[in-house]
């Protein structure tokens with residue numbers, strides 16, 4: 001379970017502060033799939049970063065897998081991210097000096113767990129990258145790098161997986177395959193998935209859609225179809 005309580009985030013970049021999150025409160029139940037949507041600049045990435053312990057909110061509280069993030073120091077946050085959290089992000093996803101297989105195995109190695117080579121190979125096969133195991137990130141496309149990160153989540157089974165546009169760089173069939181794998185993490189392994197997406201079709205595989213506008217949570221849709229989500233998004237964008 002991830003609980004967000006009255007999350008507020010202000011950035012002081014220029015003369016005027018920017019309010020990226022304006023009092024967001026939400027529960028993302030354990031073993032559920034949440035899509036985060038909203039217009040550009042509505043606070044989706046900031047929400048994801050705060051919920052994952054990558055950024056500290058200006059105020060408010062995040063409780064992840066029973067741990068209050070505000071009570072952890074930097075070392076505690078690093079350990080929590082390593083042991084309970086998975087990331088499928090466009091940037092800072094993979095270690096550039098490690099090949100795909102080593103990147104998939106890294107969290108398990110850092111946690112001192114024995115690495116099962118058969119399971120490691122199986123995770124790469126599931127994302128269609130069995131022939132890229134020895135390639136380093138620079139030798140992979142953006143979409144393939146995203147898939148390495150998903151293989152890592154299949155292999156290490158973090159309690160919570162945060163994904164930022166995981167299908168943004170993928171073609172239609174690969175995108176559907178990756179979404180099905182994310183759904184499987186939730187349905188078969190009870191992991192919690194939180195995914196930012198602009199794509200109503202991708203969001204439709206989630207259990208709930210959190211809709212942000214101007215840093216506020218303005219709606220929650222449960223088990224909505226892609227058409228319903230697209231229509232709601234269009235109405236939000238028309239008023240922004």
Ligand SMILES: Nc1ncnc2c1ncn2[C@@H]1O[C@H](COP(=O)(O)OP(=O)(O)OP(=O)(O)O)[C@@H](O)[C@H]1O
Nearest residue numbers: 011013018019020039040041042043044045046047
């Ligand atoms: N480090 C920062 N410093 C200053 N302002 C920031 C910073 N990060 C984000 N913002 C601002 O906070 C607001 C929310 O940004 P955020 O990246 O969370 O939006 P988003 O919904 O993910 O957007 P997009 O869909 O375009 O990626 C924006 O107005 C953005 O300009």
